[in-house]
Amino acid sequence: MWDIYRQPRPNWRYRLLPTDTRSLISAVFLGLGMTVALQIAERIDFAYSGGSLFLVAVLLVPQFENPAAMFYGLTGALIVAWINPVVANLTATSPLSFLFFATNALHTVPLTLMVYAFKPKDRGFNFLEFLIINQVAGLLDVLPIIWGSIAVLSAPTSVALFGYLIHQVGFFVASFISYPIMHRLLRSGLVPTAELPATTTHTA
Amino acid sequence: MFLGILVLLYFVLTTLVVPYMAAMLALVVLVLWLLARIPPREYAPVLATFVPLIAIVTLMQAVVRPAAGDAYLARIGSVRLSSEGFTVGLAIGMRLMTMALTFAAFAMTTNPNDIALALTKLRIHYRYCYLTSFALRFLPLVQDEAATLLTAMSVRGSPDPSSSNPVKRARAVTNILLPLIVGSLRRSVDIALAMELRGYRDDRPRTYIRRIGMKTEDYWLLAGITLFAVVSFALKFSGVLEFRTYG
Helix, strand or coil: CCHHHHCCCCCECCCCCCCCHHHHHHHHHHHHHHHHHHHHHHHHHHHHHCCCCCHHHHHHHHHHHHHHHHHCHHHHHHHHHHHHHHHHHHCCCCCCHHHHHHHHHHHHHHHHHHHHHHCCCCCCCCHHHHHHHHHHHHHHHCHHHHHHHHHCCCCCHHHHHHHHHHHHHHHHHHHHHHHHHHHHHHHHCCCCCECCCCCCCCCC | CHHHHHHHHHHHHCCCCHHHHHHHHHHHHHHHHHCCCCCHHHHHHHHHCCHHHHHHHHHHHHHHCCCHHHCEEEEECCEEEEHHHHHHHHHHHHHHHHHHHHHHHHHHHCCHHHHHHHHHHCCCCHHHHHHHHHHHHHHHHHHHHHHHHHHHHHHCCCCCCCCCCHHHHHHHHHHCHHHHHHHHHHHHHHHHHHHHHCCCCCCCCCCCCCCCCCCHHHHHHHHHHHHHHHHHHHHHHHCCCCCCCCC
């Protein structure tokens, strides 16, 4: 079970600004997948906290934002970051949904820039690198929600900071779910820039 | 409409005066009823979803906010509930309702295709504008796929997504992540090809069968927003109402 965390991730060719149709549409579908998953997650979050904490949502968001930011560059990162807020605002899923534009972008944009800066050309990230990059992006992600808790919900600063720390734990756990998913996606052949291992060809 | 949302957001976020918040909520309800012909019963279920959050926020405010003169509404053990906290909680509740209703009003009165057209008018490249209406068009398809996956997983013995246990429900959602992502990426390959064949990447100037422009209702709304902003600024700077945020 833990073997996958010890293996280096298969490599892919990182592009900062892809504009090909496949990348754009893939990013839109990742954004839609995130929206649908969050519609379920937000109902669960409402059940235990009335919508004041987003613990299940925090577990799910990186599963869609990581592939988008890492495989489809800044273009994919922004598309995925903004599809969910558009739908969330149109369907009024949360009173804080107008902050999701900033929240999601503050996760995906630093993430994709860190991948651009630190990804080795000849291999993918190992788990530790992946964990650190995700956690740093997570530090920025929840900041607008914390501001929203203080400015919109008038929550005391100590309560808002407690929420911030709880969400960081959520991002830490999310990396453990996200890494195997990214691993499998890279091996599935669905990521156009993935460098798949050479297969043995049989000749007659 | 977007301008109206921004103006309203500014005022609901800078005050917690209960009569003013109630007036704003009533104003949004009236505008929706009279200009958009949407009665309250149509969006009441959306507002009802915020009741638990409002209840939690009100309770939290009642607990953390000290009462004037040590006069508390109730004492439960060492926890004391102040009337000031309840008043602030009530104002926050109306703030949340007003914000939610305004966002919902945007969805109820705006055609998704018009959003793409408006973005095109702002000289954003067609290739990116189209993605807005494209996403809204394909959302029901992805929702159906997620529902099918959840059912298929629960039939195979995975945690029940409709369970009342939040941990089981969270596990059910986590289990569908990989198939949902793989299904989305697989579908995007075919759709991208189909779109390219229909000239999605063609950069020649485009014409549109629908055009958007200002209608009479839009001018009325603009006038209303201006009047509302002027009155609110007058109240704010004349000191008639105490505008302050509570932190």
